[in-house]
Amino acid sequence: MSFEKSILITGGAGFIGSHVVRLFVTQYPQYQTVNLDKLTYAGNLENLKDIDSLPNYVFEHGDIVDEAYIDGLFAKYQFDGVIHLAAESHVDRSITDPMAFVKTNVIGTCNLLNAAKNTWKGNMESKRFYHVSTDEVYGELHDPSEFFVETTSYDPRSPYSASKASSDHFVRAYHNTYGLPVVVSNCSNNYGPNHFPEKLIPLMINNIKNGKPLPVYGKGENVRDWLYVIDHARAIDAIFHNGKNGDTYNIGGNNEWKNLDLVHLLCDLMDQKLGNPQGKSKELITYVTDRAGHDLRYAIDATKLMTELGWNPSVTFEEGLSKTVDWYLNNWDWIENITSGDYQKYYSSMYENKTS
Ligand code: NAD
Ligand code: DAU
Numbered sequence: 329m330s331f332e333k334s335i336l337i338t339g340g341a342g343f344i345g346s347h348v349v350r351l352f353v354t355q356y357p358q359y360q361t362v363n364l365d366k367l368t369y370a371g372n373l374e375n376l377k378d379i380d381s382l383p384n385y386v387f388e389h390g391d392i393v394d395e396a397y398i399d400g401l402f403a404k405y406q407f408d409g410v411i412h413l414a415a416e417s418h419v420d421r422s423i424t425d426p427m428a429f430v431k432t433n434v435i436g437t438c439n440l441l442n443a444a445k446n447t448w449k450g451n452m453e454s455k456r457f458y459h460v461s462t463d464e465v466y467g468e469l470h471d472p473s474e475f476f477v478e479t480t481s482y483d484p485r486s487p488y489s490a491s492k493a494s495s496d497h498f499v500r501a502y503h504n505t506y507g508l509p510v511v512v513s514n515c516s517n518n519y520g521p522n523h524f525p526e527k528l529i530p531l532m533i534n535n536i537k538n539g540k541p542l543p544v545y546g547k548g549e550n551v552r553d554w555l556y557v558i559d560h561a562r563a564i565d566a567i568f569h570n571g572k573n574g575d576t577y578n579i580g581g582n583n584e585w586k587n588l589d590l591v592h593l594l595c596d597l598m599d600q601k602l603g604n605p606q607g608k609s610k611e612l613i614t615y616v617t618d619r620a621g622h623d624l625r626y627a628i629d630a631t632k633l634m635t636e637l638g639w640n641p642s643v644t645f646e647e648g649l650s651k652t653v654d655w656y657l658n659n660w661d662w663i664e665n666i667t668s669g670d671y672q673k674y675y676s677s678m679y680e681n682k683t684s
Contacts, residue, residue, distance in 0.1 A: 329383060331360040336407045338392055338440065339414030341365040343523045344460070346375035347561040348411060353385045355565070360384050362405055365414065366391045369670060374662060375522045392436030402443040409456045411568060412440055415492070418526050419464075420678060422488035423620055433491035434498070441502045448508070457510045458568050459499040463553070463580065464489035465514060468623035475629035476514070478576045485621050503574050511571040513564065516580035516628045520557030520648065521655040525663055526674065528552075529649075532591055533656050534663055536598040536609045543679050546618035548588025551625035555581035556648035559641045566637045577637070580628025583645045588613075597653055616682040 335356075340349040340363030352361045361384060365371045379385055390397050392414050414436060416422065416429045441457065448455045466476040467483030484493040502508040523530045535542050563579045571577060585593075595609035633639045643651070656663060667675075 331384065332358040333408040334360045334362065334405045335409045335411065336362050336364060336401070336405065337411045337413065338364045339371070339412075341367055341371035341373050341375060341387075342413065342417070343370070343375075343520075344518055344557055344560055345413040346372075346522055347520070347557050348413065348564050349376060349385070350379055351558075351561045351565055352411075353379045353382055357382075357384050360386065360405075362386045362388055362401075362407070364388045364390055364392070364401065368416075369674075370417065370524050372522070372666070374665070392439055393431050395439045395442075398439045398443045399446070402447045406447065407444075408454065409458070409568065410440060410444055411458045411460065411564065412437065413460045416488070418524075419486050419488045420526070420619060422486055422491070426487035426491075429487050429491040433488075434494045437495035438498055441498060441508065445502060445506050445508055452507055452509050455509050456568060456573075457499070457502075457508055458564070458571075459496065459510060459512045460564065461496050461512055461514045462489065462492050463514050463516045463578070463626045463628050464623065465493040465496055466626075469625040469627055472625075475627045476578060477629045478514075478578055478632055485623055500574075509573050511567055511573065512576045513567055513571075514576065514578050514628075515560055515563070516553035516555050516626055518557045518560050519554050520652050521659070522662070523557070523652075525667060525671070528587065528590070529594065529652065530656065530663070532594050533598065533653060534667065536595060536612065537602070537657075537660075540612065541614040542591055542595075542609070542612045543614055543616040543682070544588060544591060545616060545622060546684075547615065548586065548591065549624075550587050550622060551584050551627070552587070552590075553580045553582070553584050553627045554590075554645060555579065555583065556641065556643050556645075556652075559643065562642065563633060563639050566639045567633070570637050572636075577633045578628045578630050579633055579639075580630045581641055581645070582628075582630065584625070584627050585645075593649070594653075597649060601653055601657060615684045616679065617684050
């Protein structure tokens with residue numbers, strides 16, 4: 329079978345990556361979409377079982393830190409485009425094991441950049457290297473009238489955000505130095521189906537369902553800007569196809585929530601869906617020791633993406649959260665499979681004896 333383009337998506341078995349892979353495989357049958365994933369604890373091929381037999385989809389099991397492997401993969405497929413999502417993504421894990429983040433997020437990204445540069449040398453015209461990054465590289469906000477824009481100075485404050493900031497700098501350096509055709513996006517917090525239950529929203533859904541304590545860090549006053557994962561995938565599609573070479577786009581939902589308010593909302597929604605008396609789940613809220621170096625507030629100004637590329641979120645937060653809770657309740661075996669193994673060890677080391 330011959331294809332118009334061959335696209336490499338890294339980290340496609342993870343939370344956001346699986347939604348991006350599904351969008352590309354189903355909307356662009358003329359592209360061959362190659363999903364490269366190491367299948368770490370966060371990678372799960374179950375996320376893609378509905379599309380994995382389509383003829384334009386290929387899965388490759390491998391590690392972006394393995395330079396020779398990455399060079400071989402580029403030689404095999406002669407990719408026209410790369411959408412790079414593979415990463416260590418959890419801030420708490422970066423506090424206990426920062427080197428894993430240096431290896432995958434920095435060295436892994438540089439291996440991909442080198443392979444693209446060498447493969448596309450002398451023929452960069454219709455090529456594109458898309459690096460998916462985070463709003464956390466901008467640091468934290470205090471003044472409620474301030475938002476992160478594309479020109480906000482970098483100020484990463486956790487090992488995770490420092491590793492992502494470093495990779496962003498390398499991507500832009502390869503554009504400036506070698507003319508690599510790159511595009512970067514920095515997105516706010518995602519939520520939705522297939523979100524690994526170490527992160528706030530799925531962790532709370534899982535604990536509410538199981539009647540376990542709901543661990544709120546500090547006083548629950550930190551603010552995050554939540555975006556439905558499918559809207560992030562739609563933004564990536566728009567930027568990959570129509571973004572300007574060398575540019576950066578901020579992606580966000582204009583949807584800020586204090587953690588405690590969000591946990592209250594989830595408790596009410598879960599009580600309603602589970603048929604519990606209202607107020608039952610809120611009794612599970614437990615304040616625990618704060619995250620070290622916990623950033624206070626993130627908030628994205630996505631005006632550039634909306635005005636230049638015509639992107640807008642497709643769902644309200646209420647709709648997205650309701651769909652998300654329904655997805656978890658209707659796919660409970662997905663979360664049970666994940667939480668039955670090593671997750672238990674992680675959970676005990678993170679949360680036991682941490683009540684503040
Ligand atoms: P995730 O942890 O759910 O998935 C990461 C995927 O990368 C997994 O499938 C994992 O197996 C794979 N992976 C990890 N190390 C690898 C390696 N060395 N080689 C190959 N594959 C490897 O992450 P996510 O939440 O889906 O985030 C995806 C990307 O989006 C990341 O780059 C993250 O920084 C960025 N991002 C995430 C959010 C968010 O709210 N989750 C927001 C903005 C940006
Ligand atoms: O902003 C984008 C980033 O959002 C992404 O780059 C990261 O990959 C992604 O993990 C996410 O980072 P956060 O640290 O904001 O997400 P997390 O779900 O871990 O935490 C959200 C907020 O909830 C944060 O203020 C910490 C708090 N929290 C989290 C957990 C897991 C709790 O209060 N209790 C918890 O148990």
